[in-house]
Amino acid sequence: MKVHIDEEKCTGHGRCAKYAPNVFRLNDEDGYNADAGKTIDVPAGEEANAKLGIKSCPERAISVVEA
Amino acid sequence: MNRSSPAESLDKETTPEALIERFGRDLVNDFDLDDPAFNDRFDETLNFMAHKCPVVHSKVGKGYYMINTQDDVRAAAQDWQTFSSAKGYMPNRPDGLPYLMPEESDPPIHTRWRRVLNPHLSPKVCAGYEQVVRDDANALIDKFIDRGECEFISEFGALLPGWAFFKNVLGLPIDDLAMLVNGVEEGTFALDLDERARNFGEVFEYLDKHLQWRSTQPSRGDLIDTILAGVTYDDGTESPWEHKVSILVDLTFGGIATTTFVMGSAIHHLATNPDQRQLLIDNPELVENAIEEYARFFPPVVALGRTATTDVEVAGTTIKEGEFVMLTYACASRDPRHMDEPEKIDLSREGIPHSTFGVGPHRCIGSNLARIELIATLEEWLKRIPEYRVKPGGEPTYVTGFLRSMRTLQLEW
Numbered sequence: 001m002k003v004h005i006d007e008e009k010c011t012g013h014g015r016c017a018k019y020a021p022n023v024f025r026l027n028d029e030d031g032y033n034a035d036a037g038k039t040i041d042v043p044a045g046e047e048a049n050a051k052l053g054i055k056s057c058p059e060r061a062i063s064v065v066e067a
Numbered sequence: 068m069n070r071s072s073p074a075e076s077l078d079k080e081t082t083p084e085a086l087i088e089r090f091g092r093d094l095v096n097d098f099d100l101d102d103p104a105f106n107d108r109f110d111e112t113l114n115f116m117a118h119k120c121p122v123v124h125s126k127v128g129k130g131y132y133m134i135n136t137q138d139d140v141r142a143a144a145q146d147w148q149t150f151s152s153a154k155g156y157m158p159n160r161p162d163g164l165p166y167l168m169p170e171e172s173d174p175p176i177h178t179r180w181r182r183v184l185n186p187h188l189s190p191k192v193c194a195g196y197e198q199v200v201r202d203d204a205n206a207l208i209d210k211f212i213d214r215g216e217c218e219f220i221s222e223f224g225a226l227l228p229g230w231a232f233f234k235n236v237l238g239l240p241i242d243d244l245a246m247l248v249n250g251v252e253e254g255t256f257a258l259d260l261d262e263r264a265r266n267f268g269e270v271f272e273y274l275d276k277h278l279q280w281r282s283t284q285p286s287r288g289d290l291i292d293t294i295l296a297g298v299t300y301d302d303g304t305e306s307p308w309e310h311k312v313s314i315l316v317d318l319t320f321g322g323i324a325t326t327t328f329v330m331g332s333a334i335h336h337l338a339t340n341p342d343q344r345q346l347l348i349d350n351p352e353l354v355e356n357a358i359e360e361y362a363r364f365f366p367p368v369v370a371l372g373r374t375a376t377t378d379v380e381v382a383g384t385t386i387k388e389g390e391f392v393m394l395t396y397a398c399a400s401r402d403p404r405h406m407d408e409p410e411k412i413d414l415s416r417e418g419i420p421h422s423t424f425g426v427g428p429h430r431c432i433g434s435n436l437a438r439i440e441l442i443a444t445l446e447e448w449l450k451r452i453p454e455y456r457v458k459p460g461g462e463p464t465y466v467t468g469f470l471r472s473m474r475t476l477q478l479e480w
């Protein structure tokens with residue numbers, strides 16, 4: 001599974017990393033998604049957490065690019 | 068004046084007659100955030116609007132629209148070019164009130180400020196305040212636990228957020244907190260608009276003086292010093308003094324006028340639902356999720372405003388350039404298109420897509436701190452006072468406008 005984090009939309013709610021800490025990382029400095037603007041791989045077994053993180057992002061900043 | 072009215076609906080429940088019969092007024096064409104009926108029937112009104120009224124209009128003062136569905140609120144909040152914050156966030160803003168940065172500004176000015184302010188309220192920095200906040204929660208509980216009762220708002224809920232923010236982030240003396248809390252409350256909810264402006268003025272004056280004093284002191288490298296250092300705007304000018312003061316005012320408003328409502332509502336919900344209380348006591352790992360659900364269901368910020376910079380259509384309603392538009396975050400968080408049974412509180416709800424901390428570039432800068440205050444409150448309270456109830460006759464009282472707050476709640480154990 002691959003997901004993309006939209007840099008324009010991410011405003012640092014931090015929900016993604018709360019629900020899927022092994023998938024999403026926050027910048028230490030400002031708390032925005034550290035991979036904003038990138039497409040990242042979801043480690044095997046983390047798909048369900050990733051989906052919860054995606055669902056709880058108030059900005060809808062994360063999209064699944066490959067299921 | 069010929070205003071285009073919100074989308075005609077064939078729904079029998081949203082005809083003016085049906086609305087007047089049910090709610091006492093035509094919610095769709097004649098809404099009023101300050102109507103006491105909205106305060107009294109808050110949940111029912113929000114649930115109804117989230118289901119049935121994507122856009123409503125108010126005739127109060129210069130008038131304003133309210134956008135009520137999650138998708139439309141998100142789209143508008145993210146589209147700051149069309150929905151500008153630069154003309155203020157409150158409807159029928161009193162004349163002469165200075166604009167508050169960063170809330171009442173748009174990118175790129177807004178971005179300049181957020182970039183320097185965000186690091187002071189990041190998840191990592193706020194995590195460092197957690198122990199102090201827990202100790203403060205316990206110090207407050209110490210004062211009333213042996214009495215077997217308390218008035219939760221004045222003895223805890225209105226104090227902890229101010230302590231957390233003043234002590235940890237601003238380095239302000241907590242002795243002056245009562246004055247500021249009162250100024251912020253009256254500035255928001257006083258029925259007389261001049262009275263609101265006068266109260267805002269006092270808060271401004273106090274914080275202006277504090278900032279002046281700090282500018283004479285050695286740097287502490289804290290949030291206040293970052294504000295004093297200022298930012299350079301894109302046109303090369305330096306941020307003026309008034310902007311710096313307004314940053315501090317805006318932060319203080321957010322820091323003390325909001326979290327209390329979630330806190331009081333959560334504590335009240337647990338007082339009246341012993342099974343849910345037991346659930347959290349038995350499963351402390353659920354507390355963080357419970358906080359999100361409480362924040363979703365008990366939104367201190369009901370709606371915040373924008374000004375349309377061009378004619379724009381939202382859910383079939385044309386909003387004209389210059390019109391004032393409220394983004395009803397409270398309704399967006401109960402949108403049945405995005406969650407099951409939004410009108411119920413479910414502490415185990417998975418992945419809670421709420422808008423309580425706002426959406427778009429103005430996302431609440433204090434959200435990380437607010438979450439720590441809420442988690443500390445529930446955890447420490449349930450450890451110290453696991454069995455408690457509402458004192459007979461002490462049911463909560465509320466006040467509502469574009470913000471909502473709890474005024475009183477009597478508890479006993």
Ligand code: HEM
Pocket residue numbers: 152156169170171181188232317318319320321322323325326329362366367368371372396422423424425426428429430431432433434436437
């Ligand atoms: C449960 C508690 C809180 C809630 C529900 C809340 C809600 C909100 C919302 C909805 C916004 C978005 C404004 C908009 O769309 O125009 C906002 C912005 C803001 N909040 Fe909070 N807030 C809370 C706590 C705090 C705290 C503790 C602070 C200060 C430490 C704070 C400071 C601010 C500031 C300065 C802004 C303006 C940000 C900007 O415009 O860029 N808030 N808040």
Ligand code: SF4
Pocket residue numbers: 005009010011012013014015016017024031032033056057058059060061062
């Ligand atoms: S939840 Fe969304 S907005 Fe928040 S940090 Fe993650 S991606 Fe960004």
